[in-house]
Amino acid sequence: MLDTPPRFDPLPAAPGVGYKPQHYSDLMADPGPVAWIEIHAENYMGDGGRPIAQLRHLTERFALSVHGVGLSIGGDGPLDGAHLERLKRLIEWSKPASFSEHLAWSTHGAEFLNDLLPLPYTDDTLTRVADHIDQVQHTLGRRMLLENPSSYLRFAQSTWSETDFLSELVRRTGCGLLLDVNNVFVSASNLGYRPRDYIDAYPLDAVSEIHVGGHDEDHDAQGNPLLIDSHGTPVVDLVWALLDYTLAKTGPKPVLVEWDNDVPPWPTLRSEAARAARHLAPTVR
Amino acid sequence: MTVEQSQFRAALLDPLQPVPDDLLGPDGRPGTDRFSVYRNTVTVSLRDALGVAFPLVAKLIGPRNFRPLALDYARAHPPTSPLMMHYGASFPEYLAGVAALSHIGYLPDCARLDLAMRRSYHAADATPLSQARLAIDTPGLMALRLALMPATQVIRSQWPLHDIWAFNFVPDAPKPRAVAQDVLITRPEFDPAPHPLPPGGAAWLDALGRGQPFGAAHDAAVADTPGFDLAQTLALALSTSALADAPPQKGLMNE
Numbered sequence: 001m002l003d004t005p006p007r008f009d010p011l012p013a014a015p016g017v018g019y020k021p022q023h024y025s026d027l028m029a030d031p032g033p034v035a036w037i038e039i040h041a042e043n044y045m046g047d048g049g050r051p052i053a054q055l056r057h058l059t060e061r062f063a064l065s066v067h068g069v070g071l072s073i074g075g076d077g078p079l080d081g082a083h084l085e086r087l088k089r090l091i092e093w094s095k096p097a098s099f100s101e102h103l104a105w106s107t108h109g110a111e112f113l114n115d116l117l118p119l120p121y122t123d124d125t126l127t128r129v130a131d132h133i134d135q136v137q138h139t140l141g142r143r144m145l146l147e148n149p150s151s152y153l154r155f156a157q158s159t160w161s162e163t164d165f166l167s168e169l170v171r172r173t174g175c176g177l178l179l180d181v182n183n184v185f186v187s188a189s190n191l192g193y194r195p196r197d198y199i200d201a202y203p204l205d206a207v208s209e210i211h212v213g214g215h216d217e218d219h220d221a222q223g224n225p226l227l228i229d230s231h232g233t234p235v236v237d238l239v240w241a242l243l244d245y246t247l248a249k250t251g252p253k254p255v256l257v258e259w260d261n262d263v264p265p266w267p268t269l270r271s272e273a274a275r276a277a278r279h280l281a282p283t284v285r
Numbered sequence: 286m287t288v289e290q291s292q293f294r295a296a297l298l299d300p301l302q303p304v305p306d307d308l309l310g311p312d313g314r315p316g317t318d319r320f321s322v323y324r325n326t327v328t329v330s331l332r333d334a335l336g337v338a339f340p341l342v343a344k345l346i347g348p349r350n351f352r353p354l355a356l357d358y359a360r361a362h363p364p365t366s367p368l369m370m371h372y373g374a375s376f377p378e379y380l381a382g383v384a385a386l387s388h389i390g391y392l393p394d395c396a397r398l399d400l401a402m403r404r405s406y407h408a409a410d411a412t413p414l415s416q417a418r419l420a421i422d423t424p425g426l427m428a429l430r431l432a433l434m435p436a437t438q439v440i441r442s443q444w445p446l447h448d449i450w451a452f453n454f455v456p457d458a459p460k461p462r463a464v465a466q467d468v469l470i471t472r473p474e475f476d477p478a479p480h481p482l483p484p485g486g487a488a489w490l491d492a493l494g495r496g497q498p499f500g501a502a503h504d505a506a507v508a509d510t511p512g513f514d515l516a517q518t519l520a521l522a523l524s525t526s527a528l529a530d531a532p533p534q535k536g537l538m539n540e
Contacts, residue, residue, distance in 0.1 A: 042367050046407030047435065050475035053410075070367025076290045083367055108294040112364040114334070115327045117297075120288065152323065153316030155288060156307035190319070192311030221318040224311060228322060 011036050011063055011097045011209060013252035015276040017269055018067075018231075018259060024054050026266035028061065033277040034270065036063035036097065038256050042070045044094070045086050055094060064096040065209065065256070067178075072107035073132045073146070074119040080107065084139050091140055098209060098254075100145035100178045101136070103129065103166070120155035121165040126172075133173040145176040145208055150183040150215075150229035152190050162187075163201040170206045177203065180211035181242045182235065182258075186227040195242050204250050212243055212276065213258035232261035234272060240279060247283040255280060296320065297327050298360045331359035331372075338373050339399040342380070342392060344453050354383070370407050373400065391444035398450055398468060398479065401438035405470045405477035408436035413473070413526035419519075427500030431493050432529040436472035439487050439494075447481040471525040480525055485510030486518040490527065 014035035019027070027034065037058060044055050058064070068087060071079065091099060104116035119125050136144055146169060148162060160168070166177060179202065181195075188195040214233030218226045235257065247253065257272045288305040296302040308316040335355040336343050343351040358379050364372045377396035386392055411434050419426060440446065447468045448461035467487040469480045482490075488509035492502035506513040522528050 042369065045368050046370055047409035049406050049408060049410065049436070049472065051407070053475065072367075080367070086368075105290060107367065108290055110365050111294070112367045112369075113294065113297065113327050114330045114364060114369060115323060117290075117293065117323060153308045153310060153319040156309055157288065190311065220310060222310070222312070222314070226319065226322070 009063070009097055011065055011254035013254055014280065015273040016063075016065065016254055016256040017273050018256060019058065020259075020263045020269075021051065021054060022263060023266045023269065024058075026270075028057070030266070030270070031062070032270040032274055034062070034273050036065060036254060036256075038065040038067050038258075041066050041068040041087055041090055041099075044090055059094055064094055065098040065100065065254075066091060066094065066096040068099070068101040069116070070106060070112060071101050071136070072105045072112075073101050073136070074103060074105035074117075074125065074129055075107050075132075076105070076128065077107070077109065079132050079135055084136065087136075088140055091142075098145060099140060099142065100147055100209065102147045102149060103169075104149050116149055118149060118151055118153070118155070121158040121160035121162060123159070126160065126165060126168060130169055130172045133169065133175050137173065137175065143174060143176055145178040147178040147180055147211070148183050148202075149187070150180070150190075150227075151187040152226065152228075154191055161201065163198060163203070166206075167203040170203055175206075176208040177206040178209045178211060179204075179207045179246065180213070181246055182211060182213040182215060182239050183229060185236075185239050185242055186215050186229050189225055189227045196245055199242070199246050199249070204246070207250055207253060210243065210246065210250075210253045210255045211258055212239055212255060213260075215239075230261055231258045234268075235275070240275070243276075243279055247279065250283075252280050252283045297324055298363060300324065328356055328359060331363065332356045334369055335359065335373055335376065338403055339376060339396055341395045341399050341450055341453060342376075345389065345392065345395060345449075346386070354380075354386075370403065376400070391442075391446065391449060394440065394442045394444050394446050395449060397440050397442075398446060398470075401440055401468075401470050402477045402479070405436040405438050405472045406475075408434075408472065411435055412530040414523065414528040414530050416523055418530070427498060427503075429499045430496055431499065432496075433490060433494040434471065434526060434529045436470075436477065437490070437494075437527045438470040438477075439482070439490050440468045440470070441487045442466055442468065447479055450479050469521065469525065469527060471527045473526040478525070480521060483514050483518050483521070485513030486521070489513065489515075489518055490522070493528070 012035045015033050016036035017034050019037040019039050044051055102116050106113050184195050184198050212235045213231045216228040216230045220226045255276045288307055292305045296304050304317045304320040310316040310319050332355040377393045380396050381393040443465045445461035445464050445466050447466045451458035452461055467482040469482045470477050485506040489502050489506035492505040
């Protein structure tokens, strides 16, 4: 548990977008309703050049969320200390409103597998992930947010539900949560439960950011639908509806539109952000 | 029974390894085909990252040859850092060992050029040398120590490496002739660009980069190439911002 959480201005309860370098000029010229941007931390850990210069300019204009994809919080080995130091430096100079990572693992030994891999929800996993979150929060000197994964399968050995597991992590570490409602929708479809039941059981008081994004539809060998969290298409209506259901319970939150593959021209992403603004509007009271 | 991450990892990168037991689909059946979502994401993401990172190699052999080659490399050499911008450092050596590619002798050097372009892109910012610094008396000039810009990269090649790059990426560039070309990569602002180096230029820049004074660097270049043309090489280095105004600053991320 972090003793004295330092104060940072929080992300605004407004639409944000996952930042893509090809949108730089358009975003600066015509951000529409976009009030904040999110970057993948690891793409800004070079020494200089265009990525760093762009990020400096962007942070003068937009609130920033630094979203890590490489810390491997759920890894069965120790956290990569050098990587944690890189995160610390990035956060020191870019001064983000928020730092988040995933309930997943991506590193094994010295190898980085470039994907967010699933965890069994057991007492052992809980202890390990809580220790890693403690270490991150102490090193960075701030509260972090943890994001729920998109799941394609479950572990027979799991003894916790994902929502109870996240609640217990919040209780033990004081971390906040990044609720990805597209991931909820994808996981619920793939594992056979109702997305709204997940939201009802989720510790919504800890939510400081929400993600929406697109997914692909496929089928498994039994012909069951298999949704893939691809972030390469518009957000579907059922995910917007799940966002409404969530926002009705939480009140307004920072809502990010993620579009990482087959990135569209800026006006398309801006209109997705405008749609997020329309879903946020009725929640403001 | 528990699924260890080591088992999971082994099955991810090796399609012949069995999928770990106790991974289940929604109906409680083994989630074998669902595991393939992870297999696919990992291998395709690494393969595609290599395609973006090695554009010249990908163009030379074509996507149909590049994709399986990159997949084999990714399975044998997964990244060793979460900084994907550094992935593929051993790809040139790997290519040199692929028998089916041995007839394309210049391919490993092309991979080195791709790698150097990417390193240049992410290198630290610095102020280029101004020509005024060189307007001093001869003894002073001979003793002057210069530095390379952090984004400066030099590749020595027995192949017409610059012209191979230009033939593939510059409209109307001539077909490469059979000459050896050392290549200088510089990044005046944000976009790295390759330039052919005059003979001996690589030895000269290498000596300057190791902190040798101007005079000693000239001697090293002449020892490498008796006909070394200092004026031509210096003009190139100045016009492309290859040299720095001061010893290199440490980068943002490794202070």
